[in-house]
Amino acid sequence: MIELLELTKSYNRGEIRAVDDLSLTVERGEIYGFLGPNGAGKTTTIKLMVGILAPDSGQVILDGVNLAEDPLAAKLKLGYVPDNPDLYPRVTGLEYLRFLGDVYQVPHKERTERTEKLGEAFSLIQNLGDPIGSFSHGMRQKLAIMGAMLAAPPILILDEPLVGLDPKSSHLLKEILREHASLGNIVFFSTHILEVAERFCHRLGIINHGQLIASGTLEELKKGEQGTLEEIFLEVTEK
Amino acid sequence: MRRALSLWRLYLQNNFGLSSLRQRLRGGERIKLLVFLLLIPSFVGFLTIIYQFFAGLYQNLPPGQEAAGLTIGFLTAGTLVFVFGIFYLLSVFFFAEDNQRILYLPLRPREIVGAKFATVLVNEYLTLVPFLVPGLIAWAQLFPEPFFWPRALISFLLTPLVPLSVAALVGLVVMRFVNLPKSRDFWRVAGILISLVVVFAFQFFIMRAQRGYTQEELVKLLLAPDGLMSLIGRSYPPALWTAQFLARGNFVALLELLLLSAGAIALVLFAGERLFLGAIEGGGEVSKRKKDFVQPQSKPRGIFLALLWRETALFVRNPVFLTNGILNIIFPPVIIFFLLPSSLGKLPGAVSPLYLELIAIGYIAALPSLSVLPATSISREGKQFWLSRLIPVAPQLQVLAKLLWSSIITSLGGLLGLVVLRVLFKLPFWALVRAGFVGFVGSIGIGALAVLMDTLWPSLEWTDPQKAMKGNLTGLYGMLSASLYLGGVALLVIKLVNSGWGPGGIAAVLLGIFVAVAVVLLQFLVKSAPVLYWKED
Numbered sequence: 212m213i214e215l216l217e218l219t220k221s222y223n224r225g226e227i228r229a230v231d232d233l234s235l236t237v238e239r240g241e242i243y244g245f246l247g248p249n250g251a252g253k254t255t256t257i258k259l260m261v262g263i264l265a266p267d268s269g270q271v272i273l274d275g276v277n278l279a280e281d282p283l284a285a286k287l288k289l290g291y292v293p294d295n296p297d298l299y300p301r302v303t304g305l306e307y308l309r310f311l312g313d314v315y316q317v318p319h320k321e322r323t324e325r326t327e328k329l330g331e332a333f334s335l336i337q338n339l340g341d342p343i344g345s346f347s348h349g350m351r352q353k354l355a356i357m358g359a360m361l362a363a364p365p366i367l368i369l370d371e372p373l374v375g376l377d378p379k380s381s382h383l384l385k386e387i388l389r390e391h392a393s394l395g396n397i398v399f400f401s402t403h404i405l406e407v408a409e410r411f412c413h414r415l416g417i418i419n420h421g422q423l424i425a426s427g428t429l430e431e432l433k434k435g436e437q438g439t440l441e442e443i444f445l446e447v448t449e450k
Numbered sequence: 451m452r453r454a455l456s457l458w459r460l461y462l463q464n465n466f467g468l469s470s471l472r473q474r475l476r477g478g479e480r481i482k483l484l485v486f487l488l489l490i491p492s493f494v495g496f497l498t499i500i501y502q503f504f505a506g507l508y509q510n511l512p513p514g515q516e517a518a519g520l521t522i523g524f525l526t527a528g529t530l531v532f533v534f535g536i537f538y539l540l541s542v543f544f545f546a547e548d549n550q551r552i553l554y555l556p557l558r559p560r561e562i563v564g565a566k567f568a569t570v571l572v573n574e575y576l577t578l579v580p581f582l583v584p585g586l587i588a589w590a591q592l593f594p595e596p597f598f599w600p601r602a603l604i605s606f607l608l609t610p611l612v613p614l615s616v617a618a619l620v621g622l623v624v625m626r627f628v629n630l631p632k633s634r635d636f637w638r639v640a641g642i643l644i645s646l647v648v649v650f651a652f653q654f655f656i657m658r659a660q661r662g663y664t665q666e667e668l669v670k671l672l673l674a675p676d677g678l679m680s681l682i683g684r685s686y687p688p689a690l691w692t693a694q695f696l697a698r699g700n701f702v703a704l705l706e707l708l709l710l711s712a713g714a715i716a717l718v719l720f721a722g723e724r725l726f727l728g729a730i731e732g733g734g735e736v737s738k739r740k741k742d743f744v745q746p747q748s749k750p751r752g753i754f755l756a757l758l759w760r761e762t763a764l765f766v767r768n769p770v771f772l773t774n775g776i777l778n779i780i781f782p783p784v785i786i787f788f789l790l791p792s793s794l795g796k797l798p799g800a801v802s803p804l805y806l807e808l809i810a811i812g813y814i815a816a817l818p819s820l821s822v823l824p825a826t827s828i829s830r831e832g833k834q835f836w837l838s839r840l841i842p843v844a845p846q847l848q849v850l851a852k853l854l855w856s857s858i859i860t861s862l863g864g865l866l867g868l869v870v871l872r873v874l875f876k877l878p879f880w881a882l883v884r885a886g887f888v889g890f891v892g893s894i895g896i897g898a899l900a901v902l903m904d905t906l907w908p909s910l911e912w913t914d915p916q917k918a919m920k921g922n923l924t925g926l927y928g929m930l931s932a933s934l935y936l937g938g939v940a941l942l943v944i945k946l947v948n949s950g951w952g953p954g955g956i957a958a959v960l961l962g963i964f965v966a967v968a969v970v971l972l973q974f975l976v977k978s979a980p981v982l983y984w985k986e987d
Contacts, residue, residue, distance in 0.1 A: 286842035301767035313756035
C-alpha cells in the first residue's frame with residue numbers, strides 16, 4: 212500500500228507551495244492515475260514518493276515502511292521511471308541493467324529472464340549492447356521502464372511513462388503494467404492523456420496548485436452525473 | 451568576424467556564468483563566496499611561495515645571466531599551456547554538447563573554432579596569472595626600470611598564444627584523422643597522449659644534444675651576456691624572445707614573437723576551416739552488426755563492487771573526465787623525469803634523502819587536491835544524480851566508494867612519482883615504501899576533504915562535462931583548504947627537521963596526524979552524505 216500523509220513541499224522559503232497538505236492512499240493491486248495541469252505538482256509529488264526530494268512535512272509510507280525512517284528498505288520496494296530519463300549516456304543498456312540488478316540484489320536467473328522478456332517485448336534486445344547515448348528518447352524510456360521493473364518491485368511509480376513511446380510500445384506498456392498490477396502490485400503513474408487514464412486506471416487523483424482536489428474511481432468522480440473525464444478534469448481544475 | 455565575436459561573448463557568459471552571477475550571489479551561493487574569502491590566505495600563501503621561488507632563482511643566477519630565470523618561467527608557462535591546454539581544447543572543441551546547437555547556425559567553421567579558441571585562451575590567462583605574475587613582480591622589484599609593466603603585460607598576453615595554437619593544431623589533426631569505428635573517443639585521447647609524448651621526447655633529445663657542448667664552449671656561452679638565457683631558450687625560442695623583449699627591451703624579439711603568434715593563429719583558423727566539421731561529425735554511431743540474441747546478464751556483483759564499476763565506467767568513457775582527472779597526477783612526475791636531469795646533472799646524492807622522502811610524502815598526500823577527481827566525485831554524475839538518490843544504497847556507502855575509487859586512481863600518480871624518485875635519485879627502497887604508505891594515509895584525509903566539498907556544493911546542472919571539471923569551484927576549495935592543512939603540517943615538519951628528528955620519527959608523527967585528520971574528515975563526510983542524497987533539493 213502507498214500512504215501519503217499530509218505531504219507538503221515548498222520552494223523559495225515557503226513562497227511557492229508545490230505540494231500542499233496532500234494525503235492519499237493506493238491499495239495493492241490498483242492502477243492509480245495521477246492527473247493535473249502543467250505545474251500542478253505531479254512530478255514534485257512523485258519525487259517525494261520515491262525519495263528524490265524530501266518533504267517539508269508529512270510522511271510517505273510504502274508497503275508499511277516509512278520512507279523517512281528507513282529509506283533503504285522503502286526504496287527496495289519501489290521502481291521508478293522519471294519523466295525525462297537521464298541515464299548514463301556512455302554506459303550500454305545491458306551494463307545499466309546489470310548495475311541496477313546488482314544494487315537491487317536481483318538474483319542472476321531472475322534478472323536474465325526479465326531482461327530477455329522485457330527486451331523482447333519492447334524490441335530493445337538488439338540494442339542493449341549499445342551506449343545509451345545512441346538511444347532515441349523512446350528507447351531510453353523503454354530502458355528506464357526495464358530498469359524499474361527488473362527487481363519486480365511491489366510498487367511501480369511512473370512519471371508520464373507514455374510520452375515518447377510509439378503506439379505499439381505504448382499499448383505494450385499498458386499490458387505489462389496491467390499484468391504487474393494483477394499480481395497484487397501497485398502501479399502509480401502520472402499522465403496528461405485522459406483517455407488512457409479513463410480506460411486504464413482503477414482509481415484517479417487530480418492535483419491542482421499542489422492540492423489533491425479529487426480522488427476516487429471514475430464513477431465516484433462523476434458523482435452520478437454524465438460526462439467524460441475531460442469534462443470533470445476541466446471542471447475541477449478551473450474552479 | 452562580428453559573428454565570431456558574438457559567439458565568443460556567448461561562450462564567455464556561459465563559461466563564467468556572468469549573466470547569472472548577480473542572481474547566484476543573491477541566492478544560496480553567498481556561502482560559497484564566504485568560503486572563498488576565508489580561503490584567500492592559503493591562496494596568498496601559494497602566491498608568496500611562487501614569488502619567493504622566482505626571487506631566489508633570479509638572485510642565485512650569475513650576474514648578467516638573471517634573465518635566464520625569466521626564460522625558465524616562460525618556458526614552463528608554455529609547457530603548462532600546451533599540456534593542459536590541449537585537453538581543455540579537446541573538450542571545448544569536440545566533446546562539448548553545444549556543438550549540436552551551433553552547427554546549424556550560419557557560422558563558418560573557422561568562426562566557431564576562433565570563438566572556442568579565444569574562450570580557452572581566456573581560461574589559460576586566468577590559469578597563468580598565479581604562476582607568472584609573482585615571477586614578474588619579483589623581477590620588477592629586483593631590477594626596477596621604466597616601462598617594465600607595459601612590456602610585462604604584452605609578454606603575458608603573448609605567452610600562451612603559440613603553445614595553445616600548437617595544441618589546437620595537434621587536436622584538430624588527431625580528431626580529424628583518428629576515426630576507428632570502435633572506441634573512437636578512447637583512441638583519439640590516446641592519439642593526443644602519444645602526440646604529447648612525442649613532443650616531450652623531442653624536447654628531451656634536444657636537451658641531450660645540448661649536453662654535447664664541450665666544457666670550454668659552455669664556459670664561453672655562459673660568460674657571454676645572457677648566454678644562459680640563449681642556452682635554455684634554444685629548446686623553445688618563443689620563451690627566449692619573450693624574455694629578451696621583457697628584460698632587455700629587444701623589439702626585434704617582440705616582432706619575431708608577434709609574427710610567429712599571428713602565423714600560428716592563422717594556421718589554427720585555416721586548419722579549423724578545413725578539419726573542424728570532419729572532426730566532430732559522428733561520434734554517436736553504433737555498430738551496424740547486431741547480436742542475434744542478448745548476451746546473458748553477467749554474474750551479479752556485490753553492491754560496493756557495482757558502485758566501483760560505475761565510478762570507473764563514468765570516468766574512463768568520458769574523454770573530458772579522463773583527461774582532466776589523469777593529467778594533473780601523471781604529468782608532474784613525467785615532466786620532472788624528462789626535464790630535471792639536464793638541469794641538475796648527476797642527481798643521486800644531489801639532494802638529501804630525508805628531504806626527498808618528505809617531498810614524496812607531501813606530494814602523495816596532496817595528490818587528491820591536485821587532481822580534480824575527488825572534488826568532482828558527485829558533480830560528475832550531473833543530471834543522472836537522481837539515480838543515486840533512488841537506488842537502495844546508503845549514501846555513506848556511495849561516497850565511500852567514490853573516495854576509495856579516486857584514492858586508487860590518484861595513488862597511481864603517487865606510484866609513478868616514487869618510481870621517478872627511485873630512478874633519478876636512487877632513494878632507498880624502504881624509504882620509498884615508508885613515503886608511499888604515509889603519503890597514501892595522508893591522501894585519504896585530503897581526498898575526504900575534497901569529496902566533502904563536492905558533497906556540500908555539487909555542480910549537477912551541467913551540459914558540458916568540462917563545466918563539471920574545470921568550471922567547478924569545489925576543486926579550488928579542496929585545493930585551497932588542503933594547502934592550508936598541509937601548509938600547517940609542513941611548518942611542523944620543518945621544526946622537527948631543525949630539531950634533528952630522523953625520517954622514521956617524522957614519518958611516525960605524520961602518520962599520527964594524517965590518521966587523526968582522516969578519521970575526523972571521514973566522519974564529516976559520512977554525516978553530510980545523507981543530507982545531499984536524501985534531504986536537499
